[in-house]
Amino acid sequence: MKARVYVMPKAGVLDPQGKAIGHALEGLGFAGIGEVRAGKVIELELSETDPARAxxxxxxxxxxxxANTVIESFRVEVA
Known part of the structure; x- marks a missing residue:
């Protein structure tokens, strides 16, 4: 069974990578860019077959x- 873990900085936590991406997009001519937040996606292949347990x-x-739960939030999807 495959699981995906989406990790993002919590609201109010500084995100220098997101800021850099936003500035780079503006520099490339993309207008109307608001706040940009950068996170990560981790894909896991699990041997568990029960979706709830996975x-x-x-x-x-x-x-x-x-995830560093002090400054990051996460959500999990199982397929």
């Missing part, structure tokens, strides 16, 4: 390693 396992991984 999601719980991926959420545990995110809390313990994949």
């Amino acid at each position: 999601k719980a396992q991926a959420e545990d991984m995110a809390r313990r390693l994949l």
